[in-house]
Amino acid sequence: MTSGGGLRERKKARTRAAIQQHALRLFRERGYAATTVEQVAEAAEVSPSTVFRYFAGKDDLAVLDDHHSLAAVIPRLVAEQPAELGPLAALRAALRTAFAGLDPHDRAARTARDLALLQVPELWAANAAMVGRALDALGELVARRTGRDPADPAVRALIGAVAGVSVRALLDAANTPGTDPVEAVDRALGLLESGLAL
Amino acid sequence: MTSGGGLRERKKARTRAAIQQHALRLFRERGYAATTVEQVAEAAEVSPSTVFRYFAGKDDLAVLDDHHSLAAVIPRLVAEQPAELGPLAALRAALRTAFAGLDPHDRAARTARDLALLQVPELWAANAAMVGRALDALGELVARRTGRDPADPAVRALIGAVAGVSVRALLDAANTPGTDPVEAVDRALGLLESGLAL
DNA sequence: TACTGTTTGGGAGTCTACTATCAGATTTGG
DNA sequence: CCAAATCTGATAGTAGACTCCCAAACAGTA
Numbered sequence: 001m002t003s004g005g006g007l008r009e010r011k012k013a014r015t016r017a018a019i020q021q022h023a024l025r026l027f028r029e030r031g032y033a034a035t036t037v038e039q040v041a042e043a044a045e046v047s048p049s050t051v052f053r054y055f056a057g058k059d060d061l062a063v064l065d066d067h068h069s070l071a072a073v074i075p076r077l078v079a080e081q082p083a084e085l086g087p088l089a090a091l092r093a094a095l096r097t098a099f100a101g102l103d104p105h106d107r108a109a110r111t112a113r114d115l116a117l118l119q120v121p122e123l124w125a126a127n128a129a130m131v132g133r134a135l136d137a138l139g140e141l142v143a144r145r146t147g148r149d150p151a152d153p154a155v156r157a158l159i160g161a162v163a164g165v166s167v168r169a170l171l172d173a174a175n176t177p178g179t180d181p182v183e184a185v186d187r188a189l190g191l192l193e194s195g196l197a198l
Numbered sequence: 199m200t201s202g203g204g205l206r207e208r209k210k211a212r213t214r215a216a217i218q219q220h221a222l223r224l225f226r227e228r229g230y231a232a233t234t235v236e237q238v239a240e241a242a243e244v245s246p247s248t249v250f251r252y253f254a255g256k257d258d259l260a261v262l263d264d265h266h267s268l269a270a271v272i273p274r275l276v277a278e279q280p281a282e283l284g285p286l287a288a289l290r291a292a293l294r295t296a297f298a299g300l301d302p303h304d305r306a307a308r309t310a311r312d313l314a315l316l317q318v319p320e321l322w323a324a325n326a327a328m329v330g331r332a333l334d335a336l337g338e339l340v341a342r343r344t345g346r347d348p349a350d351p352a353v354r355a356l357i358g359a360v361a362g363v364s365v366r367a368l369l370d371a372a373n374t375p376g377t378d379p380v381e382a383v384d385r386a387l388g389l390l391e392s393g394l395a396l
Numbered sequence: 397t398a399c400t401g402t403t404t405g406g407g408a409g410t411c412t413a414c415t416a417t418c419a420g421a422t423t424t425g426g
Numbered sequence: 427c428c429a430a431a432t433c434t435g436a437t438a439g440t441a442g443a444c445t446c447c448c449a450a451a452c453a454g455t456a
Binding site (some may be wrong): 008 | 402403404405406
């Protein structure tokens with residue numbers, strides 16, 4: 001019975017992470033379709049067989065772990081915010097919390113990965129299910145916080161708006177060098193909070 | 199010099215449309231990956247060669263013509279709305295106009311196709327570029343209408359919110375039999391217009 | 397060190413997207 | 427009705443995703 005700390009387990013985790021990291025990098029650099037599994041294997045210094053042993057298929061290489069992905073972490077943090085806060089205020093606070101205790105390296109890596117997810121259509125498609133789950137979770141939290149039904153159109157519309165505004169801000173930030181993506185999202189959500197008055 | 203009304207041209211247009219229609223239907227029914235080009239060809243009663251002659255690749259089967267897609271028609275209609283209307287009011291009016299003069303058959307076909315685009319991740323990916331273009335066009339119109347810069351964060355946020363709210367409403371409508379998707383989007387945009395107050 | 401179970405790499409093979417090509421059918425124009 | 431242009435289907439072939447399987451390398455245990 002090998003415990004979680006054995007050399008074997010650690011090596012496996014490292015191999016898996018390396019494969020996915022190289023895969024995502026290559027997908028971003030050359031595009032998804034133009035990257036072969038063999039190239040990924042070569043970059044990660046394993047055989048193609050090993051790639052398929054760790055990942056169910058090429059598309060699976062693009063599926064981020066739920067608990068590592070930003071979109072899935074947020075709902076948990078929102079739930080921990082004080083009940084007095086409105087839904088958008090709670091979300092913004094959660095976002096700030098999520099990135100506050102992160103060292104710059106982790107932070108950069110995380111935003112880079114989430115940006116790739118938005119910019120490469122195939123990655124988006126591969127993670128659509130996870131994003132959908134995260135948004136549903138967010139909707140439930142908003143509903144509980146405001147005493148409404150999760151199926152309430154107002155609740156659904158709000159999380160839709162949150163998602164749309166955030167995606168837009170992230171993509172714009174990606175196209176504007178020198179912009180902090182987290183700050184951009186926070187500002188955009190602030191605009192939404194004040195009613196998007198034009 | 200074959201004019202646009204020749205038998206040949208008409209037949210070609212009909213063949214192309216049939217192939218794509220069957221492809222989209224199969225993608226929705228069985229999923230994108232589980233549908234082979236051969237199946238599409240069989241359903242459309244052509245040979246696989248012909249499918250590849252009309253479409254550059256399997257993914258191209260999912261790319262909707264710009265001028266047929268709803269997302270690309272809307273900006274033009276928004277531009278035609280009276281200048282007094284606010285951006286969201288203009289957008290809602292444009293939406294109503296777009297579907298007002300449509301016979302039920304066309305209307306159903308169009309909404310079904312746009313729903314498939316949202317529900318099948320691969321179709322979304324294939325059309326991401328087009329949707330992005332349409333949203334940019336919408337942003338420019340909003341900017342002109344409100345006298346702001348298209349790069350103004352408030353404008354960007356608004357179109358992001360519009361997109362997110364609409365997508366959410368469409369998906370919810372798709373999961374709720376007996377709901378009119380167009381009406382659902384209109385109502386959701388109405389909520390956004392009144393500030394999404396919770 | 398030897399024994400055991402797991403992980404890895406390599407080879408062979410299948411399936412599907414996709415390309416190239418050519419003969420036969422069909423539309424068009426005269 | 428004939429000839430030219432064009433469209434179609436069939437065939438053959440390539441490439442990459444993915445599976446199966448086995449032998450070699452390796453970590454954990456005594």
